[in-house]
Amino acid sequence: MQTTIAAGPSKERQAFYDKIAPKHLSPLWEALKGLVPVEPRSKFTPHVWRFDECRALLMEAGALLTAEEAERRVLVFENPSMPGGSRITATMYSGMQLILPGEIAAAHRHTASALRLVLEGNMGYTAVAGERTLMERGDFVITPNWAWHDHGQENDKPVIWIDGLDLHIINFFETAFSEHSNDKMQLQARQIGESQARWGSNMRPFNTPSPFGATTPIFNYKYKASREALMAVAASESIDPHLGYALRYVNPLDGGWPMPLIAAWLTHLPKGFESRELRCTDGQTIVMLEGELHVEAGDKSFTAGEGDVVALPSWVWRKVRASKDAVFFTFSDRSAQEKLAIYREERR
Ligand code: GTQ
Numbered sequence: 001m002q003t004t005i006a007a008g009p010s011k012e013r014q015a016f017y018d019k020i021a022p023k024h025l026s027p028l029w030e031a032l033k034g035l036v037p038v039e040p041r042s043k044f045t046p047h048v049w050r051f052d053e054c055r056a057l058l059m060e061a062g063a064l065l066t067a068e069e070a071e072r073r074v075l076v077f078e079n080p081s082m083p084g085g086s087r088i089t090a091t092m093y094s095g096m097q098l099i100l101p102g103e104i105a106a107a108h109r110h111t112a113s114a115l116r117l118v119l120e121g122n123m124g125y126t127a128v129a130g131e132r133t134l135m136e137r138g139d140f141v142i143t144p145n146w147a148w149h150d151h152g153q154e155n156d157k158p159v160i161w162i163d164g165l166d167l168h169i170i171n172f173f174e175t176a177f178s179e180h181s182n183d184k185m186q187l188q189a190r191q192i193g194e195s196q197a198r199w200g201s202n203m204r205p206f207n208t209p210s211p212f213g214a215t216t217p218i219f220n221y222k223y224k225a226s227r228e229a230l231m232a233v234a235a236s237e238s239i240d241p242h243l244g245y246a247l248r249y250v251n252p253l254d255g256g257w258p259m260p261l262i263a264a265w266l267t268h269l270p271k272g273f274e275s276r277e278l279r280c281t282d283g284q285t286i287v288m289l290e291g292e293l294h295v296e297a298g299d300k301s302f303t304a305g306e307g308d309v310v311a312l313p314s315w316v317w318r319k320v321r322a323s324k325d326a327v328f329f330t331f332s333d334r335s336a337q338e339k340l341a342i343y344r345e346e347r348r
Contacts, residue, residue, distance in 0.1 A: 040281060042313035044089055045081045046297035049096075051119065051288075051307025055160060058098045062158070067103040074098075074163060077285075079311055086168075088311045089283025091333040092262075093167050096309075099124050099151055099159040107150040107181035112167035113215060113259045114143040117287045117329050118223075119307050124159030126151045128219045129211065130189030135159060138223025138289050140249060140266075140329065142258060144215035146177075150185050162287050162309060164331045166261040195219055199252055216251035216258040223289070227327065230268050242278045242347050244269040244322075257335035264331045269293070269322035279317045280345035282332035286310040291326030295319075 009017065009030065017027055028035075058075050067073045074095040077088040088094040097116075099105060107127075116126060121136040129147045133139075141161075143149045153159045170176045198205055199217040211217050226247070234245040248265040249258045257263045263282070269275070271291070286293075288308045295302055295310060297318040304310050312318055337343035 040315040042090065042283075042315060043081055044079045044087070044283065044311065044313035046295070046300040046302075046313060046316060046318070047080055047311045048295070048302045048304050049077055049309045051305070051309075054096050054309075055307070058096055058160065059158070062098050062100050067099055067105045071108070072097060072105055072163075077309060077311070079313075088285050088309075089313050089333070091166065091168050091172075091283055091336070092285060092331070093163075093165040094285050094309070095163050097151075097161055097163050099153045101153055101156045101158065103153060104184055105151040106184045107148050107186050108178060109146050109148045109181075110167075110170075110178035111145050111176055112165045112170045113145045113262060114149075115164045115259070115262060115264065115331060116141040116143075116161040117164070117331075118159075118161045119287075120158060120160040122153065122157035122159050123155050124151065124153035126219075127186045127188070130186050131194055131219075132188060132192050133195075133220040134192065135161065135220075136223065138227065138329075140221040140223070140226070140264060142216060142219045142221075144212035144219070145260070147212060148181060148186055150181075152185065162285075164262065164285060166259070166333070166336070169261055169333065169336060202252070204253065210253050214251075214260040216249075216253070218252065218258070221249055221258075226266050230266055230327070234268050234270070239270075239273065241276045243267065244273060244275060244320075257338075259335060260339070261333060261336040262331055263334035263338075264329065267326075267328050267330065269320065269326045271322050271325045274321040275319045277317050277319045277348050278345065279315050280334075281314050281343055282334035282337055283314050284312040284330050284332040286312065287329045289327045289329060291322060291324035293326050293328065294321040294323055 074097045076086050076095040079087050086093055118135045118137055118139045124135045125132045126141050128149050230247050245268040246265050251258050288304050288306055292305045297312055298316040
């Protein structure tokens with residue numbers, strides 16, 4: 001058997017590389033395998049963040065600074081493979097945000113799109129383009145790109161949710177803009193529930209263009225309704241051996257994902273269900289809403305309970321087992337990948 005020893009370039013070649021470097025040139029043949037790999041090798045690690053631990057630390061942050069000082073008081077989920085990268089997966093930013101009673105996270109807007117998955121609602125609110133929506137546990141709330149938004153809590157309990165933003169994709173394209181409002185809080189230009197009435201009742205107005213372009217005009221997919229639908233489907237359909245019972249959130253105007261770059265869906269796994277193995281190119285973040293999951297992903301395995309947040313990077317084989325009846329929310333960059341025609345998955 002012949003063994004090959006990975007050696008650096010020969011003296012002559014290295015001399016050539018040194019000669020072309022000042023001309024801002026490099027030899028492709030030294031870099032080709034890394035630039036065009038046979039398959040994705042994610043730099044990121046599967047990981048779980050514990051709700052209880054994160055919540056306690058977030059409350060500590062709440063005593064350290066106000067929402068006004070922080071602008072957004074968030075503990076960012078740092079993938080263990082890239083500390084300081086503000087990434088939960090390769091493309092997604094995620095964190096846990098806290099609003100204390102009486103606080104306002106002031107109005108701003110940016111080219112990144114955001115989602116909130118509410119863990120402790122307590123009737124806090126997010127306002128988008130002049131309309132408030134009340135936040136209850138499990139609600140999936142959307143801030144479309146370039147839409148003004150502020151958050152607040154007028155009751156006497158804290159509000160906690162998971163943020164997911166596509167800002168690394170926006171920054172990759174060098175297309176990030178943002179703006180602060182002169183008003184801390186937006187004027188309430190519309191009644192609570194107006195968007196739901198206008199766009200979310202399997203009807204739509206005549207001749208009114210979508211208010212947020214490629215983003216869904218529904219900005220709160222209420223958990224109560226989503227969960228009811230999921231459970232009704234689960235009661236009447238056979239389970240998908242890889243996905244379990246899953247329903248994707250849709251933009252009612254085109255049937256596509258709710259956001260241009262971010263996909264989201266809701267899954268139910270009955271106690272004892274064990275999925276078959278799957279890998280896919282989107283980087284996924286799971287937020288556990290009910291029950292408990294045992295996750296095996298790559299060379300990692302862990303259990304995730306209520307409120308825990310799980311990162312599953314691209315192209316890592318994974319399977320899950322429900323140790324209790326489970327419901328969980330997933331978001332990923334699949335919406336972007338499908339538009340770019342690069343999404344792939346494999347099942348076994
Ligand atoms: O609530 O607008 O976690 O702008 C990061 C950036 C939340 C927000 C984040 C943001 C927001």
